[in-house]
Amino acid sequence: MRIRIWILIVLLAAPFLRASAQEIMLTQGWKLKIGDSITWAPPQYNDSGWKPANVSLPWEEQGYPKTDGFGWYRVHVVIPASLKEKAFLKDSVRFDLGYIDDGGEVYLNGKLVYKNYKNGSDIQHGFYGPCSFSVGTNDLAVHWDKENIIAVRVFDTGGNGGVYGDKFDIKMMDVMDNVSINTDGDFSYGEKSLGKSIKLKAGSSYEYAGKLNFKVTDPETDSTIYEKTNDAHFSAHSPFTYTFTIARLEKKSYKITYTFTDAKSGKQIQKTEGTPYILTPVVQAKPRINGPDVFGERPGNPFLYKIPASGQKPLVYKATGLPAGLKLDAATGIITGVMGNKADYPVIFTVSNKLGSDTKKFTIKIGDVIGLTPALGWNSWNAWGLTVNDQKVRTSANAMADKLSEHGWTYINIDDGWEAASRNANGEIVPNEKFPDMKGLTDYVHSLGLRMGIYSSPGPKTCGGYLGSWQHEDQDAKTYGDWGIDYLKYDWCSYSEVTAQNPTLEDYKKPYQVMRASLDKVHRDIMFSFCQYGMGDVWNWGTEVGGNSWRTTGDIEDTWKSLSSIGFSQDKTAGGASPGHFNDPDMLVVGKVGWGDSQHNTRLTPDEQYTHISLWSLLSAPLLIGCDMGHLDNFTLSLLTNDGVLAIDQDALGKEARQVVKKDDYQIWAKDLEGGDKAIGIFNTSDKYQTISLNANDELLKGYTKAFDVWTQKSIIGVPNKLTFKIPPHGVKLIRLL
Numbered sequence: 208m209r210i211r212i213w214i215l216i217v218l219l220a221a222p223f224l225r226a227s228a229q230e231i232m233l234t235q236g237w238k239l240k241i242g243d244s245i246t247w248a249p250p251q252y253n254d255s256g257w258k259p260a261n262v263s264l265p266w267e268e269q270g271y272p273k274t275d276g277f278g279w280y281r282v283h284v285v286i287p288a289s290l291k292e293k294a295f296l297k298d299s300v301r302f303d304l305g306y307i308d309d310g311g312e313v314y315l316n317g318k319l320v321y322k323n324y325k326n327g328s329d330i331q332h333g334f335y336g337p338c339s340f341s342v343g344t345n346d347l348a349v350h351w352d353k354e355n356i357i358a359v360r361v362f363d364t365g366g367n368g369g370v371y372g373d374k375f376d377i378k379m380m381d382v383m384d385n386v387s388i389n390t391d392g393d394f395s396y397g398e399k400s401l402g403k404s405i406k407l408k409a410g411s412s413y414e415y416a417g418k419l420n421f422k423v424t425d426p427e428t429d430s431t432i433y434e435k436t437n438d439a440h441f442s443a444h445s446p447f448t449y450t451f452t453i454a455r456l457e458k459k460s461y462k463i464t465y466t467f468t469d470a471k472s473g474k475q476i477q478k479t480e481g482t483p484y485i486l487t488p489v490v491q492a493k494p495r496i497n498g499p500d501v502f503g504e505r506p507g508n509p510f511l512y513k514i515p516a517s518g519q520k521p522l523v524y525k526a527t528g529l530p531a532g533l534k535l536d537a538a539t540g541i542i543t544g545v546m547g548n549k550a551d552y553p554v555i556f557t558v559s560n561k562l563g564s565d566t567k568k569f570t571i572k573i574g575d576v577i578g579l580t581p582a583l584g585w586n587s588w589n590a591w592g593l594t595v596n597d598q599k600v601r602t603s604a605n606a607m608a609d610k611l612s613e614h615g616w617t618y619i620n621i622d623d624g625w626e627a628a629s630r631n632a633n634g635e636i637v638p639n640e641k642f643p644d645m646k647g648l649t650d651y652v653h654s655l656g657l658r659m660g661i662y663s664s665p666g667p668k669t670c671g672g673y674l675g676s677w678q679h680e681d682q683d684a685k686t687y688g689d690w691g692i693d694y695l696k697y698d699w700c701s702y703s704e705v706t707a708q709n710p711t712l713e714d715y716k717k718p719y720q721v722m723r724a725s726l727d728k729v730h731r732d733i734m735f736s737f738c739q740y741g742m743g744d745v746w747n748w749g750t751e752v753g754g755n756s757w758r759t760t761g762d763i764e765d766t767w768k769s770l771s772s773i774g775f776s777q778d779k780t781a782g783g784a785s786p787g788h789f790n791d792p793d794m795l796v797v798g799k800v801g802w803g804d805s806q807h808n809t810r811l812t813p814d815e816q817y818t819h820i821s822l823w824s825l826l827s828a829p830l831l832i833g834c835d836m837g838h839l840d841n842f843t844l845s846l847l848t849n850d851g852v853l854a855i856d857q858d859a860l861g862k863e864a865r866q867v868v869k870k871d872d873y874q875i876w877a878k879d880l881e882g883g884d885k886a887i888g889i890f891n892t893s894d895k896y897q898t899i900s901l902n903a904n905d906e907l908l909k910g911y912t913k914a915f916d917v918w919t920q921k922s923i924i925g926v927p928n929k930l931t932f933k934i935p936p937h938g939v940k941l942i943r944l945l
């Protein structure tokens with residue numbers, strides 16, 4: 208009996224015991240109810256009938272399969288006054304409630320204290336992201352030493368939903384919680400130096416004064432290369448800028464660690480980043496024809512292809528054997544026209560300038576299949592989220608035309624956020640005020656030799672809460688055709704609301720079959736990109752339903768965790784890829800990303816970015832740049848303009864790499880290429896430098912006599928003997944065997 212009482216005391220005291228520490232854990236005790244009522248916010252509401260919720264998992268994984276729409280979570284928690292009494296700063300309390308997927312509002316004792324959408328908008332425009340906010344210590348919503356009720360209202364469309372993640376706690380806002388080390392400036396490249404300015408920024412009234420330590424280490428040896436400590440002071444009104452220039456080191460990434468220590472509180476904040484290093488050789492002044500070897504269009508539809516060629520301008524373009532119906536603009540390299548008959552047309556392109564010329568054999572395939580090689584382009588989502596507008600699209604198109612189209616980049620795709628709130632009197636979809644002239648914008652994109660993409664959902668609403676195409680499929684496909692659209696991303700989202708609770712395979716296919724039929728009525732080649740996160744193993748039936756590509760996963764983020772878990776789990780999808788039909792492991796997260804109106808440098812290290820582009824190319828993935836194209840730094844540009852790497856992605860055989868070696872700390876993926884070549888990616892998935900070898904008798908090397916380092920575009924000496932590579936943490940060696 209005594210023992211039982213003792214256990215009871217411990218259990219009852221558990222929240223207080225935790226609270227005597229610096230934080231209150233909030234991972235337990237949550238309850239969930241699917242549905243929506245504002246009466247579920249106030250503390251007096253009786254939630255005793257609600258089901259327990261596991262906040263480490265989305266609600267789909269705990270008895271609510273494919274649930275879209277509203278749900279509420281509640282938890283009861285005592286917030287002890289000792290928390291503030293022991294804190295160095297006593298201004299506000301910080302709540303971390305994992306991630307909210309998608310829209311969310313948090314009520315503390317009935318008061319709305321957080322929402323993940325903008326003023327003037329609503330919860331249906333809220334977006335998946337970490338839920339972290341603070342409430343003033345003196346705010347009456349906080350009940351010190353008493354029970355508090357936290358109620359979270361969630362609105363989910365498409366994919367997973369709910370409140371979930373690893374970080375659920377309450378603590379006092381710390382001195383460093385309001386400080387950011389902003390490293391979003393670009394590196395400047397001198398001939399032998401690398402420089403950058405970073406900023407220390409404060410978000411509270413506290414005056415920060417202390418030391419900033421700047422340290423460069425070699426991750427291979429862990430040795431320090433440079434170290435410097437400076438005084439630093441800053442406040443909310445005046446940030447501290449630190450500018451450095453270091454000698455440009457050998458071709459690898461070094462680790463920079465910035466550590467600020469505040470003298471008064473003794474607290475520290477630290478951030479690391481890798482120095483960029485460029486492997487892609489400088490583009491030569493002599494002409495060079497890049498891009499794929501094949502291009503497909505359907506007979507009778509408008510034809511548009513710009514010959515991708517680099518070299519000193521002006522370039523003069525020539526095409527020998529161009530079939531009747533097509534004409535080439537010799538000054539721009541843009542081929543237009545209409546082709547009548549299904550056939551393969553071999554053509555020879557020649558591009559010249561005053562330094563010389565280059566020629567390339569090319570095949571125009573007029574037939575039923577378009578998108579014979581994966582789409583190379585840009586999509587607005589990872590950069591701009593719902594803040595995309597006409598100007599941002601034009602900026603991207605200009606940047607693509609100036610810097611990327613010569614390497615084969617073509618598509619300018621508008622994602623969600625372009626649609627007006629209601630259809631016009633004829634039921635047609637119309638753009639909102641951010642896109643005053645969609646046809647004019649499309650014409651402009653075409654005038655640059657580029658193609659235009661758009662976004663919709665088979666459901667009544669898109670993921671961002673905008674109008675979808677449900678029951679207007681024919682009409683929308685016709686509108687896209689009238690505007691001159693070349694690519695449609697079709698995102699499942701609220702289609703869950705209009706299909707079966709537990710969809711069958713046929714239910715998964717249906718909305719894509721319906722839109723396929725609508726697109727087929729339009730006299731235009733519109734690439735059809737399915738976005739339904741891989742449901743029903745879409746890679747097994749995407750081709751049959753007429754998709755040119757299909758997403759195989761949920762949304763990517765600019766972290767190693769997201770990148771590696773998506774990228775390295777694609778082996779299962781490999782059988783689905785063929786010319787015109789590709790698996791899509793989601794868009795690129797290099798450059799400045801942000802999913803909204805503020806951008807940050809990708810959080811991937813330079814080596815992780817090499818892995819990203821290499822792996823996606825091996826996977827024959829559509830490469831859709833997801834960054835602010837108005838601010839392409841040299842390193843990002845070098846990642847996107849390596850013709851040897853792009854050639855692996857664009858290979859005409861259309862195969863996807865297979866995972867041939869999977870160890871705890873490294874993986875090898877291999878892709879068969881047209882003409883018998885093979886591409887191999889050796890990925891170091893560990894946190895340390897590694898030396899990885901391929902033996903001469905390794906199956907992978909059999910029959911090959913030459914190897915080519917794809918990023919540096921140099922021959923590798925050693926084949927057919929043992930090949931040994933030193934590969935940085937999370938980095939890659941990409942090889943082409945000939």
Ligand code: GAL
Pocket residue numbers: 365588622623669670671698700738761762
């Ligand atoms: C998501 C999709 C994203 C983006 C977004 C727009 O479902 O995966 O790539 O399109 O919707 O609302």
